[in-house]
Amino acid sequence: GQQVMQIPQYQHVQEGEDFTTYCNSSTTLSNIQWYKQRPGGHPVFLIQLVKSGEVKKQKRLTFQFGEAKKNSSLHITATQTTDVGTYFCAGDSGAGSYQLTFGKGTKLSVIP
Amino acid sequence: DSGVTQTPKHLITATGQRVTLRCSPRSGDLSVYWYQQSLDQGLQFLIQYYNGEERAKGNILERFSAQQFPDLHSELNLSSLELGDSALYFCASSVGSGGRRETQYFGPGTRLLVL
Numbered sequence: 001g002q003q004v005m006q007i008p009q010y011q012h013v014q015e016g017e018d019f020t021t022y023c024n025s026s027t028t029l030s031n032i033q034w035y036k037q038r039p040g041g042h043p044v045f046l047i048q049l050v051k052s053g054e055v056k057k058q059k060r061l062t063f064q065f066g067e068a069k070k071n072s073s074l075h076i077t078a079t080q081t082t083d084v085g086t087y088f089c090a091g092d093s094g095a096g097s098y099q100l101t102f103g104k105g106t107k108l109s110v111i112p
Numbered sequence: 113d114s115g116v117t118q119t120p121k122h123l124i125t126a127t128g129q130r131v132t133l134r135c136s137p138r139s140g141d142l143s144v145y146w147y148q149q150s151l152d153q154g155l156q157f158l159i160q161y162y163n164g165e166e167r168a169k170g171n172i173l174e175r176f177s178a179q180q181f182p183d184l185h186s187e188l189n190l191s192s193l194e195l196g197d198s199a200l201y202f203c204a205s206s207v208g209s210g211g212r213r214e215t216q217y218f219g220p221g222t223r224l225l226v227l
Contacts, residue, residue: 031213042114042202042218043155050213088155092213099145099168100216104154 002027004091006103014111019076021106023089030092032065032072033100038085046074046087079110115139116219118203124225130191133222137184137205143167144186145206145216146178150199161186162209193226200224 003026013019023032031050035043047056049065049072056063062075076083086107090100115138125131137144146158148171157170161180172178175193180186190197200223204216 033215035218042220043204044114044218045215048213048215090155099157099160099170101157102147102155 002091002101004089004101004103006089006106008106009104010107010109012109012111013079015081016078019079019083019108021074021087021089021108023072023074023091023103025070025091025101027070029069032069033090033092034063034072034074035088035090035102036085037088037105041085043088076108079108081110081112084108084110114217114219116203116205116217118201118219118222120222121220122223122225124227125193126227127193127195129193129226130189131193131224133188133190133201133203133224135186135188135203135205135219137186137203138217141205141207141217142184143206143209143214144180144184145204146172146186146188147202147204147218148199149202149221155202158188167209190224195226198224198226 005024033048034046037043053067054065060077064073086105088105090102117136119134143162145160148156158172159178160168164180175191178188200221202221203219206214206216
């Protein structure tokens, strides 16, 4: 079945440093979604990428979808303590699939 | 607040017991999804219901079952509980039949502890 891998599993950064998490799928994706889960909270939708090579920005967050639609990345510039949480990517293969396959997430800690 | 509600918030029970988790989707959403989140496994998709009918099945054990009622709320039944079933169970909802390009809105979760 479809597998979605995320690296790194954990990342500790000093406040103000940049952060990147990578997502790789074993199959070509129809689209990829990113979610953020704050400590003690629930996953919250951040963004969806659909097109090959697509890049989207949300303030300090930059999301990319690979040309082959099998990988994606989330980059945060100048991290803040409010960025703390676990970032998940989730892919949909689109082949009649009705389910999202989530990566295991990258847990970000920001040291003030 | 996502608009998805889940009850109870916490549940403590013993091995071998049966529990029911409840989820009410956002107003207007027709799909409900159930996920299990444990420390080392991330978010595992269990099952999806769309407008009362099972739509997709993931890694759901035979001891687990779910249903969606005419008012669109859903229940996840976990039976013959084992220690390894201890986890956070999330419900999510989406507006349509799910899958391609639909955003899922997650509830606050039910934390299950099996002793």
